[in-house]
Every structure is written in C-alpha cells, then in structure tokens.
Amino acid sequence: MSTDHERGRGRRQAKVLDRGSTAVAHPNIALIKYWGKRDERLVVPYVDSLSMTLDVFPTSTTVRLSPGARADRVTLDGTSAEGEVRRRVVAFLDLVRELAGRTEPAAVDTRNAVPTGAGLASSASGFAALAVAASAAYGLDLDDTALSRLARRGSASAARSIFGGYALCHAGQGVGAAADLSSYAEPVPVPDFDPALVIALVDAGPKAVSSRVAMRRTVETSPLYEAWARSSKDDLTDMREMLSRGDLEGVGEIAERNALGMHATMLAARPAVRYLSPATVAVLDGVIQLRRDGVPAYATMDAGPNVKVLCHPADAGRVADTVLGAAPGCSVVTARCGPGARLRTAAGR
Amino acid sequence: MSTDHERGRGRRQAKVLDRGSTAVAHPNIALIKYWGKRDERLVVPYVDSLSMTLDVFPTSTTVRLSPGARADRVTLDGTSAEGEVRRRVVAFLDLVRELAGRTEPAAVDTRNAVPTGAGLASSASGFAALAVAASAAYGLDLDDTALSRLARRGSASAARSIFGGYALCHAGQGVGAAADLSSYAEPVPVPDFDPALVIALVDAGPKAVSSRVAMRRTVETSPLYEAWARSSKDDLTDMREMLSRGDLEGVGEIAERNALGMHATMLAARPAVRYLSPATVAVLDGVIQLRRDGVPAYATMDAGPNVKVLCHPADAGRVADTVLGAAPGCSVVTARCGPGARLRTAAGR
Numbered sequence: 020m021s022t023d024h025e026r027g028r029g030r031r032q033a034k035v036l037d038r039g040s041t042a043v044a045h046p047n048i049a050l051i052k053y054w055g056k057r058d059e060r061l062v063v064p065y066v067d068s069l070s071m072t073l074d075v076f077p078t079s080t081t082v083r084l085s086p087g088a089r090a091d092r093v094t095l096d097g098t099s100a101e102g103e104v105r106r107r108v109v110a111f112l113d114l115v116r117e118l119a120g121r122t123e124p125a126a127v128d129t130r131n132a133v134p135t136g137a138g139l140a141s142s143a144s145g146f147a148a149l150a151v152a153a154s155a156a157y158g159l160d161l162d163d164t165a166l167s168r169l170a171r172r173g174s175a176s177a178a179r180s181i182f183g184g185y186a187l188c189h190a191g192q193g194v195g196a197a198a199d200l201s202s203y204a205e206p207v208p209v210p211d212f213d214p215a216l217v218i219a220l221v222d223a224g225p226k227a228v229s230s231r232v233a234m235r236r237t238v239e240t241s242p243l244y245e246a247w248a249r250s251s252k253d254d255l256t257d258m259r260e261m262l263s264r265g266d267l268e269g270v271g272e273i274a275e276r277n278a279l280g281m282h283a284t285m286l287a288a289r290p291a292v293r294y295l296s297p298a299t300v301a302v303l304d305g306v307i308q309l310r311r312d313g314v315p316a317y318a319t320m321d322a323g324p325n326v327k328v329l330c331h332p333a334d335a336g337r338v339a340d341t342v343l344g345a346a347p348g349c350s351v352v353t354a355r356c357g358p359g360a361r362l363r364t365a366a367g368r
Numbered sequence: 369m370s371t372d373h374e375r376g377r378g379r380r381q382a383k384v385l386d387r388g389s390t391a392v393a394h395p396n397i398a399l400i401k402y403w404g405k406r407d408e409r410l411v412v413p414y415v416d417s418l419s420m421t422l423d424v425f426p427t428s429t430t431v432r433l434s435p436g437a438r439a440d441r442v443t444l445d446g447t448s449a450e451g452e453v454r455r456r457v458v459a460f461l462d463l464v465r466e467l468a469g470r471t472e473p474a475a476v477d478t479r480n481a482v483p484t485g486a487g488l489a490s491s492a493s494g495f496a497a498l499a500v501a502a503s504a505a506y507g508l509d510l511d512d513t514a515l516s517r518l519a520r521r522g523s524a525s526a527a528r529s530i531f532g533g534y535a536l537c538h539a540g541q542g543v544g545a546a547a548d549l550s551s552y553a554e555p556v557p558v559p560d561f562d563p564a565l566v567i568a569l570v571d572a573g574p575k576a577v578s579s580r581v582a583m584r585r586t587v588e589t590s591p592l593y594e595a596w597a598r599s600s601k602d603d604l605t606d607m608r609e610m611l612s613r614g615d616l617e618g619v620g621e622i623a624e625r626n627a628l629g630m631h632a633t634m635l636a637a638r639p640a641v642r643y644l645s646p647a648t649v650a651v652l653d654g655v656i657q658l659r660r661d662g663v664p665a666y667a668t669m670d671a672g673p674n675v676k677v678l679c680h681p682a683d684a685g686r687v688a689d690t691v692l693g694a695a696p697g698c699s700v701v702t703a704r705c706g707p708g709a710r711l712r713t714a715a716g717r
Contacts, residue, residue: 242599243592243632250591250636279640283592283632287599291628297646297653304646 039083039126040155044147044360047072047179048216048319048327050262050274051255052281053188055238055248062172063198065238066251068188069207069258070179073216074357078144080129082112082156092126100129103229111149111173118169119157127153142230146173147180147360155362166360168203178204183359185209185262187255212265213356215335217316217328219342221298221349230322233285233292241288247280254280271317271329278319296324298346305345309338316341388432388475389504393496393709396421396528397565397668397676399611399623400604401630402537404587404597411521412547414587415600417537418556418607419528422565423706427493429478431461431505441475449478452578460498460522467518468506476502491579495522496529496709504711515709517552527553532708534558534611536604561614562705564684566665566677568691570647570698579671582634582641590637596629603629620666620678627668645673647695654694658687665690 053068085092093100093108100108108127116122127149131141150170154161161169163181171178171188179186182204191202228236237244254277261269285292295303299320306328309316316330316338330338332355339351402417434441442449442457449457457476465471476498480490499519503510510518512530520527520537528535531553540551577585586593603626610618634641644652648669655677658665665679665687679687681704688700 243595243629243636246592246595247636276636276638276640280592280636283635286632286635287592287596287625287629289625291625293649293652295644295649297650300642300644300649301646303642 039081040152041079041081041363042148042151042155042360043077043079043363044144044151044177044180045073045075045077045357046141046144047176047186048354049176049179049321050270050319050329051251051258051277052321053175054281054284055234055244056175057190058194058198059235061195061199062175063202064175064188064190066248067190067255068176068179069255069262070176070186070188071216072180072183072186072357072359073354075218075352075354076132076141076144078129078131078141078148079363080127080145080148080152082149082152083126083128084123084156085126086123088124088126091124094126094128096130107173108149111146112153114172115150115153115157115159115169119154119159121157125153125156142174143176143180144360146170146177149173150177150181151360151362163359164203164205167205168199170360171202171204178202181360182206184356187259207259207262209262209265212262212267212270213332214267214270215330215332215338216354217330217335217338217342218352218354219302219326219328219346219349220352221302221326221346222296222324228292228294233288233294233322236290236292237285237288241284243287244284247284250280251277267329267331268315268317271315274319274329275317278321282320294320294323298349299324299326301345302326302328302342302349305341309341314338388430389501390428390430390712391497391500391504391709392426392428392712393493393500393526393529394422394424394426394532394706395490395493396525396535397703398525398528398670399619399668399678400600400607400626401670402524403630403633404583404593405524406539407543407547408584410544410548411524412551413524413537413539415597416539416604417525417528418534418604418611419525419537420534420565421529421532421706421708422703424567424701424703425481425490425493427478427480427490427497428712429476429494429497429501431498431501432475432477433472433505434475435472437473437475440473443475443477445479456522457498460495461502463521464499464502464506464508464518468503468508470506474502474505491523492525492529493709495519495526498522499526499530500709500711512708513552513554516554517548519709520551520553527551530709531555533705536608556608556611558611558614561611561616561619562681563616563619563678564681564687565703566679566684566687566691567701567703568651568675568677568695568698569701570651570675570695571645571673577641577643582637582643582671585639585641586634586637590633592636593633596633599629600626616678616680617664617666620664623668623678624666627670631669643669643672647698648673648675650694651675651677651691651698654690658690663687 047070049070051069055065057065093105147170167178167181178188185207186204188204258273306318335353396419398419400418404414406414442454496519516527516530527537534556535553537553607622655667684702
C-alpha cells in the first residue's frame with residue numbers, strides 16, 4: 020500500500036529530477052466477483068466485490084510529464100500502444116489532469132509481467148499502477164480511498180489492487196457524482212489467512228470477447244444476470260464470515276459458486292459469452308477430483324479461460340500437478356497474498 | 369402415432385394369444401427444454417417444453433401379463449433390472465393397474481437402441497413405449513392425450529415421445545389432480561420443416577448425477593432457476609413463430625440459447641451440476657466455427673455431455689466432420705424427424 024511519504028517522494032522526483040513517477044501494482048483475484056456496470060461512463064459496478072491481491076505478475080508504470088509534447092505517448096511492454104489501449108490510458112490521464120488542474124501531456128511506459136487480455140486482470144494492476152504514478156506525476160496528493168476511486172475509473176477491478184491483502188469494493192449508492200463518490204475499495208483485515216492460489220494459464224492468447232463488451236452484453240441481454248447479482252449479496256456476507264474465520268473450505272466453496280454463477284449469467288447472454296474452454300473444463304474436473312481425494316481445492320475463473328485454484332499452501336504442489344495432468348499444455352504459477360500499489364523509490368531504479 | 373386400430377389389435381393379442389403387447393417409441397430432443405418439476409410425485413414440470421421426435425435410437429418394450437407370478441419381472445436389454453430402474457417401472461405398472469382396475473403382475477421386456485443414462489432421453493422413449501404397451505396389455509383404451517399424460521408420470525419428457533414430429537408439453541395449471549390432468553403433450557403441426565440433428569455421442573458412460581437429482585437440486589438451490597423458467601416462456605413463443613416459418617436459423621438460435629440457459633441454471637446450483645465435459649465444449653467451439661464459416665448449425669445439450677447439432681440436411685456431413693474433428697473420440701449419428709409411439713402389429717414380429 021502506498022504511503023504519503025512514498026507518494027511525496029514520487030512527486031518530488033517528477034518535478035525535480037524529471038525522471039517521472041513509477042508505480043508498481045499487482046493483480047487481484049476476486050473471491051466475490053465484479054461483473055456488470057451500472058454506469059458505463061463512470062465505471063460504477065452493479066455489485067460489491069471482494070478480492071485477494073496477489074504477489075505475482077506485477078505491472079510497473081512510469082508517468083513522465085512532457086510539457087513540450089503535442090500529445091500523450093503510451094507504450095506497453097516497449098511497444099507504442101494504439102487503439103483501445105491508448106484510448107483508455109489517455110482518457111485516464113485526462114481525468115487526472117482535470118483533478119490536478121493541469122494540461123501537460125505525459126509519456127506513459129507500462130510493463131506487464133502478465134499476458135494482457137488473458138483474464139488475469141492486467142487492467143486491474145495496470146490502472147492501479149497508473150492511478151498511483153499519474154497522480155504523483157501531476158502533483159495530486161490523494162489518500163488511498165481517493166486513489167481507489169480514481170483507479171476504478173480505469174477499470175473497476177483496479178480499485179481493489181490499490182490495497183494489499185483483501186479488499187472490498189463498494190458498488191456505491193445513488194447515480195452520477197454520488198455513485199462515483201461512494202464506489203471505491205477498502206481493505207478487509209483478515210489476520211492469519213494466506214492461502215495459495217494455483218493459477219493455471221491454459222491459454223495466454225487474447226480473448227475472443229473483451230470483458231467490457233461481455234459485461235455490457237450480459238447486463239443487457241442475459242435473463243439470469245439480475246438473479247445472480249442478487250445472490251452475490253448473500254455470497255459476500257457469507258464470504259466475509261468465512262474469511263474472518265480463516266476457513267479455507269468455506270471461502271473456497273463460496274468463491275467457486277460465485278464464479279460459476281457469474282459464468283452462468285454469461286452463458287445465458289445473447290449471444291452467449293463462454294470463456295470456458297475445453298482445457299478450462301478439464302482443470303475444473305481435476306479440481307473436483309482433488310476434493311474427492313480429500314484435498315481442499317476450489318476453482319475461480321474470470322473473463323478468460325484460465326483457472327485459479329485456491330488451496331492450502333502445503334497442497335499447492337499437488338494441486339499444480341493435478342492441473343498439469345488435466346491440461347497438459349498449460350503453465351502453472353502459484354501466488355499468495357500480495358502488496359498494494361506503491362510508488363517505487365529512487366533507490367530501486 | 370398409435371391408432372385406435374393398432375391399439376385394439378395389441379389388446380387382442382394380449383388377451384387371446386398371450387404374447388403380450390409390444391410398443392416402439394423414439395427419443396425426442398427438446399428445442400425448448402423441460403427442467404424442473406413443480407410436483408415431484410406426479411411428475412409435473414415447471415415449464416412448457418417443445419420437442420422434435422427423432423427417427424433413431426428406438427426403444428421397444430413388451431408387456432406380458434403374468435397372472436400366476438408373485439411380482440413384476442423387468443428386464444432391460446436382456447438383463448434383469450434392479451434398483452431404481454425396476455422401482456420406476458413397477459411404480460408405473462402400479463399406476464396402469466390402478467387405472468385399469470387390474471392386479472395381475474406383468475413381465476416387461478425393454479430393448480434400448482440408445483445408451484441408458486447418457487443424456488439421450490432413453491427414459492423418454494422408454495416410458496412412452498411402456499405407456500403404450502402396458503395400457504394395451506391391461507386393456508385400457510386411452511387416446512393420445514391420455515397416453516401422453518400417463519407417459520409423463522414415468523418421465524416428463526416421455527409425454528412428448530407419444531407424438532411424432534414436433535410436440536408441445538404443457539406444464540399445466542393448478543396443483544394435485546388439476547395439475548396432473550392439465551399437463552400433457554400435444555402435436556405441433558409444422559409443415560415442411562425436417563432439419564437434420566447431428567448427435568455427437570462424446571461419452572456413452574453413465575451420468576455423474578441423474579437428471580432427477582440434478583433437476584431437484586437446481587430448483588431447490590440455484591438462484592438462477594426462476595429467471596430461466598420465466599425467460600423460457602418467451603423462448604417458447606419465439607420458437608413457435610420460427611417453427612411455423614420453417615426458419616432453421618431462428619429455430620436453432622432459440623434452441624441454443626434455451627439450452628445454454630438451462631445449463632447455466634445448473635452451473636449455479638449448489639453444489640454445481642455440470643454436464644459439459646471438455647469434449648462437449650470442444651464440440652460447441654466447433655459449432656461456433658461452423659457458423660463463422662457460413663454453415664447454419666446450432667447446438668443443444670441435455671442432462672449429459674452429448675451435443676446435438678441442428679442443421680440443414682445438406683450440411684449434415686460437414687457438421688459431422690467438424691464434430692469428429694473437434695472431439696476425435698466421439699461417435700456421430702444423424703437423425704431426422706421421427707414417428708410417435710405405436711404398438712407393433714403381429715405381422716412385424
């Protein structure tokens with residue numbers, strides 16, 4: 020989690036050394052999912068969500084002000100970004116500039132350690148890092164709540180990656196400015212619960228349907244969406260209880276049912292959105308077999324074919340072996356709870 | 369469809385020749401699905417359903433009265449049936465005896481041309497054949513509506529297999545006897561629409577969860593069930609319109625969305641019911657690719673991993689090739705519209 024001290028240092032760097040502000044953020048995995056926006060423009064979710072920030076696949080983003088440039092320059096993993104990616108980053112910078120009362124263009128350089136668009140929430144780590152780096156570069160002094168609210172405008176799941184450990188993102192109340200103001204994440208203190216998350220990367224290619232398009236289609240056309248959104252409230256209540264108990268079986272069962280419910284709403288969209296590939300289903304079968312064999316393991320999936328399996332750290336090796344056996348072509352990474360978004364200090368550069 | 373003439377002949381055989389009554393029925397594929405019972409005991413469905421009876425995988429059932437026997441004798445594919453199968457057949461015979469005011473035990477011999485329990489509705493063809501054969505053997509003179517109502521008590525989908533071509537099964541109104549009386553199938557006249565149904569048998573093994581258990585669990589625990597049941601009413605209205613136009617694309621699109629919605633409700637049950645296997649998903653991907661390539665092909669799935677693909681008869685070969693390419697281990701059978709349940713005449717034996 021970034022501190023005022025760190026943010027202050029970042030701001031000074033931006034102004035004095037002109038080396039820009041660099042922030043690092045990690046993806047998070049939603050145990051209670053965010054799916055569907057009630058305000059597309061302000062990126063306000065329909066449902067509360069609850070996540071665990073991971074310690075793998077960080078995004079590192081540097082924002083450097085370019086007073087003499089004609090326009091923003093956006094590079095992603097060393098390549099000039101175009102199209103939708105560039106549009107979203109520039110729109111986010113416009114928002115930061117509006118908040119800061121500034122107008123200078125910026126150069127944004129983002130490095131992802133995770134395949135973009137593969138359902139591993141690179142937009143969560145990406146916009147969390149961008150929110151921290153850009154607000155520092157433009158001299159905004161935001162607290163964590165404000166940073167979370169800001170990150171949400173880039174991608175709702177990014178609101179949670181501002182925080183380490185577990186975070187709850189409020190869907191908020193009201194409409195317009197009231198909705199914007201009341202929708203942000205906050206940390207959920209969970210002492211002594213640091214499970215392993217075995218991530219099965221079954222397909223690192225780009226998605227057939229972007230999560231933005233898929234969400235909109237689900238909300239607009241799936242006859243099952245509203246029922247899932249209602250059921251998700253109960254899931255959240257149950258999840259908080261199980262987290263507070265540090266009950267892996269309880270947490271896992273609720274996370275799995277919440278995720279399957281979300282994918283069910285998509286399956287009923289028109290046309291259907293199905294992120295579950297044959298390999299996804301093979302891994303899900305493997306997880307069921309693990310439970311039959313007495314290993315507590317629970318699956319969750321986001322807007323892509325990858326499966327993330329929650330388990331005891333001591334079982335992670337066995338879970339990884341099962342996953343690899345079920346989907347031989349996949350690669351496996353094991354994550355634990357990770358830190359919140361933060362500015363990188365000068366010493367680290 | 370059986371005629372009074374045929375049924376009369378069957379009855380005479382049962383009495384005069386003591387060779388029993390043999391009926392043949394075919395499975396049907398629901399284009400608008402039946403899923404969930406509002407009365408478990410009377411087997412009354414929650415939703416109306418609409419199906420196409422197939423010309424493959426017939427069930428042939430002979431019922432022979434055994435006045436001297438102590439109990440019913442039930443054989444399935446030449447083997448004495450025990451457990452749940454026997455229990456359901458005996459309960460059905462009890463119902464027929466009650467209607468006929470008779471008490472003699474019977475010997476029931478059933479031959480299925482379809483793997484039992486593989487989601488290919490062997491219970492539909494099975495109970496349709498049993499309804500026709502048993503009512504003839506016990507001297508009941510039932511019209512098609514009464515036969516359909518009777519078959520429903522064995523398995524709701526069997527109500528539709530009484531009829532050839534297309535059939536609509538009413539969920540009925542009221543409770544108890546009123547529900548029973550008002551829930552039956554009737555033919556839906558559809559001139560000039562005889563598409564091909566390419567059946568991909570991806571796994572002929574027994575199901576992990578029986579459809580009876582899965583239905584009950586879905587109705588009782590899935591937060592998405594009611595929303596699907598409501599949406600299914602609109603699907604039925606749209607389906608009747610598209611059938612009357614003979615519009616394959618329209619029929620296929622509605623059938624696919626209705627089936628995916630049904631599977632979505634199961635996925636959200638607690639615990640989840642997932643009949644979709646890796647091979648199922650691979651075939652679904654193949655169907656999507658066919659449509660991208662300009663071939664109108666639409667998938668539907670029941671309580672099992674098999675996929676049935678609706679297409680123009682001229683495209684059936686290409687669809688079968690695609691299915692085999694997507695799921696190399698599977699076998700493929702192509703069906704068309706088939707006949708209703710009927711007594712077999714003496715000449716045919």
